Amino acid sequence: MKDFSEFFLMNTEDVKRYAAEVLHFFPSAEGLISEEIGDGNINYVFRVRSVSDGRSLVIKQADSRIRTSGNPLDISRNRIEAALLKLEGELAPGYVPAVYRYDETMAATSMEDISAFKNLRKELMAGRVYRHLAENLSSFVAYTLLPTTDLVLDAAEKKKLVSFYTNPQLCRISEDLVLTEPYYDYKGRNILTPGNEDFVKKELYENRPLHAEVGILREAFMNHAQALLHGDLHTGSVFANETGIRVLDPEFGFYGPMGYDIGNLIANLFFALAYRVFAAADAQGGAADDTAAKLCDTIEAFCDLTSVKLRRKYDGIVTFPFYRESGFKDRYLAGVRSDSCGYAGTEIIRRTVGDSKVAELYTVSDPTVRITMERALIRLGIRLIMERNEIRCGSDVVQMFRDCANVSLL
Ligand code: ADP
Ligand code: MG
Numbered sequence: 001m002k003d004f005s006e007f008f009l010m011n012t013e014d015v016k017r018y019a020a021e022v023l024h025f026f027p028s029a030e031g032l033i034s035e036e037i038g039d040g041n042i043n044y045v046f047r048v049r050s051v052s053d054g055r056s057l058v059i060k061q062a063d064s065r066i067r068t069s070g071n072p073l074d075i076s077r078n079r080i081e082a083a084l085l086k087l088e089g090e091l092a093p094g095y096v097p098a099v100y101r102y103d104e105t106m107a108a109t110s111m112e113d114i115s116a117f118k119n120l121r122k123e124l125m126a127g128r129v130y131r132h133l134a135e136n137l138s139s140f141v142a143y144t145l146l147p148t149t150d151l152v153l154d155a156a157e158k159k160k161l162v163s164f165y166t167n168p169q170l171c172r173i174s175e176d177l178v179l180t181e182p183y184y185d186y187k188g189r190n191i192l193t194p195g196n197e198d199f200v201k202k203e204l205y206e207n208r209p210l211h212a213e214v215g216i217l218r219e220a221f222m223n224h225a226q227a228l229l230h231g232d233l234h235t236g237s238v239f240a241n242e243t244g245i246r247v248l249d250p251e252f253g254f255y256g257p258m259g260y261d262i263g264n265l266i267a268n269l270f271f272a273l274a275y276r277v278f279a280a281a282d283a284q285g286g287a288a289d290d291t292a293a294k295l296c297d298t299i300e301a302f303c304d305l306t307s308v309k310l311r312r313k314y315d316g317i318v319t320f321p322f323y324r325e326s327g328f329k330d331r332y333l334a335g336v337r338s339d340s341c342g343y344a345g346t347e348i349i350r351r352t353v354g355d356s357k358v359a360e361l362y363t364v365s366d367p368t369v370r371i372t373m374e375r376a377l378i379r380l381g382i383r384l385i386m387e388r389n390e391i392r393c394g395s396d397v398v399q400m401f402r403d404c405a406n407v408s409l410l
Contacts, residue, residue, distance in 0.1 A: 028228035057114035092143040117239035134301035142309035148228035259339025267347035275360035303394030345384030
């Protein structure tokens with residue numbers, strides 16, 4: 001029997017022994033049940049539970065290949081993920097699962113089972129817009145991002161972190177799939193909805209002023225080592241229930257512009273809203289409900305609370321006198337706001353025309369609805385990018401959605 005001293009890909013039986021013999025989380029592998037619960041396409045995730053007392057944990061294992069495509073991918077992403085979960089747990093206690101052990105040999109992270117929380121993307125699609133969302137999401141970003149910047153950390157310490165969290169292969173995925181291919185399909189990987197080809201060609205592929213702005217965001221993504229990011233902060237990385245949220249899966253973590261994380265959340269909240277306005281309402285025969293209004297409020301409040309909390313955090317932890325000058329602080333925070341809108345735009349566009357579609361789009365079967373919805377989202381993405389310096393507050397971005405969706409019902 002393999003003894004876990006050398007890497008191999010575990011199955012549901014192996015993880016039981018691993019949980020008992022390596023982690024000592026259970027006295028023995030007897031009486032344990034395990035299942036693979038991973039719904040992601042990159043790694044292997046198992047839950048192991050004791051039948052007798054119900055105690056459980058989750059083990060996430062990486063391989064040197066991507067689970068679905070078989071393409072090679074740096075296995076040290078797992079080291080980055082485990083370290084980042086621990087750090088986020090210190091900066092934002094209670095917002096991420098506790099890490100029990102990172103095992104470099106097995107490329108496995110063992111952590112708290114947060115199954116009491118549900119995938120936020122699915123919750124929002126089902127119309128469950130928790131009232132605490134804006135509050136908790138804004139706290140998570142404000143607490144985890146600002147403390148990792150040069151405004152707060154010792155310069156040498158920060159550079160050590162930049163080096164530790166250098167994540168070239170996973171960054172390359174974002175550089176290509178988020179910040180290049182939606183506008184310049186040089187690998188032929190975009191997936192366009194039939195009927196939208198001409199729209200995409202004109203609005204994205206041939207839009208040179210847009211290319212210049214995306215170029216600025218792309219270059220900043222690659223060079224502006226501002227804060228330690230989660231790197232993949234969409235609503236499928238957030239789990240939620242009535243009591244709060246938990247954030248998972250920071251394997252794309254690296255030092256980049258903090259607006260990238262904030263913008264990813266804004267973008268994915270907009271997918272929930274677009275789904276409700278275009279698709280869910282349609283499926284229900286246009287039945288009026290207040291979910292869309294709740295989502296608008298959540299997006300607006302998330303933007304505004306993030307600004308308020310970043311400023312409050314700033315005042316609390318930034319001490320260097322130049323940075324305490326309001327002339328610096330206001331410009332810095334305005335830059336974060338503008339970046340957040342810009343990267344919200346690039347995320348909306350890439351999820352609409354790229355190959356990593358979101359469920360809010362691919363579950364829409366009526367082609368007319370899908371085409372209308374995609375065009376509205378692409379228009380919104382473009383405006384968020386092009387007008388990112390003029391946006392002042394959450395109501396501005398929600399108004400942009402209303403304009404692009406051409407809906408007055410909200
Ligand atoms: P991948 O990197 O392959 O995308 P994720 O970290 O997103 O993997 O995990 C895949 C799925 O496994 C999640 O969507 C969630 O359903 C489940 N999962 C992951 N970590 C936990 C955890 N700590 N507790 C409960 N479920 C988890
Ligand atoms: Mg992942």
